[in-house]
Amino acid sequence: MKTVDARGLSCPEPVILARKAIEAGQFPIEVLVDAVTARENVRRMAEISGCTVAVEQAGDEFRLVLAK
Amino acid sequence: MSDRLTRFFASRWGIILAGAIIGVLAPLLQKLGNPPNMGICVACFERDIAGALGLHRAAAVQYIRPEVIGFVLGAMIAAYAFREFRARAGSAPIVRFVLGMFAMIGALAFLGCPWRATLRLAGGDLNAILGLAGLAVGIAIGVQFLKAGYNLGRAQKTHAAVGWIMPLIMVGLLLLLLFAPSFSKDGPIFFSQSGPGSLHAPLLISLAAGLLIGFLAQRTRFCTMGAIRDVILMRDFHLITGLLTLLVVAFVMNLILGQVRFGLAGQPVAHSSHLWNFLGMTLSGLAFALAGGCPGRQLFLSGEGDGDAAVFVLGMIAGAGIAHNFALAGSPDSVVEGVVKVGGLTPFGMGAVIIGLVACLAIGLTMRERTV
Numbered sequence A: 001m002k003t004v005d006a007r008g009l010s011c012p013e014p015v016i017l018a019r020k021a022i023e024a025g026q027f028p029i030e031v032l033v034d035a036v037t038a039r040e041n042v043r044r045m046a047e048i049s050g051c052t053v054a055v056e057q058a059g060d061e062f063r064l065v066l067a068k
Numbered sequence B: 001m002s003d004r005l006t007r008f009f010a011s012r013w014g015i016i017l018a019g020a021i022i023g024v025l026a027p028l029l030q031k032l033g034n035p036p037n038m039g040i041c042v043a044c045f046e047r048d049i050a051g052a053l054g055l056h057r058a059a060a061v062q063y064i065r066p067e068v069i070g071f072v073l074g075a076m077i078a079a080y081a082f083r084e085f086r087a088r089a090g091s092a093p094i095v096r097f098v099l100g101m102f103a104m105i106g107a108l109a110f111l112g113c114p115w116r117a118t119l120r121l122a123g124g125d126l127n128a129i130l131g132l133a134g135l136a137v138g139i140a141i142g143v144q145f146l147k148a149g150y151n152l153g154r155a156q157k158t159h160a161a162v163g164w165i166m167p168l169i170m171v172g173l174l175l176l177l178l179f180a181p182s183f184s185k186d187g188p189i190f191f192s193q194s195g196p197g198s199l200h201a202p203l204l205i206s207l208a209a210g211l212l213i214g215f216l217a218q219r220t221r222f223c224t225m226g227a228i229r230d231v232i233l234m235r236d237f238h239l240i241t242g243l244l245t246l247l248v249v250a251f252v253m254n255l256i257l258g259q260v261r262f263g264l265a266g267q268p269v270a271h272s273s274h275l276w277n278f279l280g281m282t283l284s285g286l287a288f289a290l291a292g293g294c295p296g297r298q299l300f301l302s303g304e305g306d307g308d309a310a311v312f313v314l315g316m317i318a319g320a321g322i323a324h325n326f327a328l329a330g331s332p333d334s335v336v337e338g339v340v341k342v343g344g345l346t347p348f349g350m351g352a353v354i355i356g357l358v359a360c361l362a363i364g365l366t367m368r369e370r371t372v
Helices: A013-024 A036-048 B002-010 B014-031 B041-051 B066-081 B095-109 B113-120 B127-149 B160-179 B203-220 B225-234 B238-257 B273-292 B297-301 B307-325 B347-366
Strands: A002-004 A028-032 A051-059 A061-067 B333-336 B338-341
Touching: A002 A061, A002 B041, A002 B095, A013 A036, A013 A061, A013 B127, A013 B160, A013 B225, A028 A036, A036 A051, A036 A061, A036 B002, A061 B203, B002 B014, B002 B203, B014 B238, B014 B338, B041 B066, B041 B095, B041 B113, B041 B203, B041 B238, B041 B297, B041 B307, B066 B203, B066 B297, B066 B333, B095 B127, B095 B273, B095 B297, B095 B347, B113 B127, B113 B238, B113 B273, B113 B297, B127 B225, B127 B273, B127 B347, B160 B203, B160 B297, B203 B297, B225 B238, B225 B273, B273 B347, B297 B307
Parallel strands: A002 A028
Antiparallel strands: A028 A061, A051 A061, B333 B338
8 A cells, every 4th residue: 555644744745745646546545644634635635536535543643545 | 513513614615604704804893993904914913013012113003913812812722622733843943934034024015915915905906916916926836846845844743832832922912912011111012103003993802803713714724825826736726715705705895884995006005016016925925835824824823733833923023023124015105295106115125025035936946855
């Protein structure tokens, strides 16, 4: 699984990194973020791009799995 | 319940609600006493705070603006209520300070931040079109840097107390406003006796409006820079729906309140020096894009624990001191013996905008870090 570690990055960087991974086309993609804003923004972008998004929370951090 | 609310605020209707409420409140604040086309202006209000503290001595623009205090504290309340308060810091703070400084110098060249640019347009000030165009160009340049890998590095989780510093500074400012102590003869706290700084809505109303906007903006991530950036970067129209709602609602409110006057020359607290309206906001837009948020958003972030956004805010306040002490800020158009005299920038102001653009371009070009 391809992992995008966007923890500690402020928007829009998590979204840019996740989008690059989507464009590369190797699914599923794991995106790690540590802010609700980043989680919502990555989710919105991924859904617009036609991905399904599963979210898990671990403490303060979130793991999103994008699949197509 | 909390989850459902979070989802509503993140939805299109959430951002429309935030834009609509700001669009109602800003013209009302003007009606209740705030300066013309300045119901809310984050840059101007931070500049007024800098003046009240004596960081600059422009006598017409000195007041501790409760709206700014409310923005930070409202965002903090929202962040705690929804368990989103996260203290973090350490993503190139000195760069953020410099970006804040130049963002303010650019905003004061135009005489307004993106919030006021929108409100000026909603009041019929067509100079705002030049400002907003400049803002979009600055953001578009920033987007190119973002695409090329620009970033300021990762922030680290830190002690909750770090995230409390900006809210506590705001509480301190509120106390200074309430008690208005005099620290020395002819010394601060300064309150303008005339000019825009002397015009303000009643304290509690301003504070309440600020708290409400801070709360809503923290929930919805309302951001005037992000609105334009997301359209350019990824054709995402979510945030700009909120900004356009603000513009339309504020325009309708201004019509109802009789606050619309179309024109270019002689608009209130504005100048019609087109090139510098454009370039000033280009500088601001670029600095906001590189820092990841408009001046309002930086206040909201600093309320939810972001120490780097707090440094950006301090940079803006320092920038206001610099702008007025060194005669960099734009002068409004004035009417002398019935003739409109076009205001604008001093040669120093023009130089500062150019230096700011060069500095921001250098930041965008040199600060790339591998993040994958």
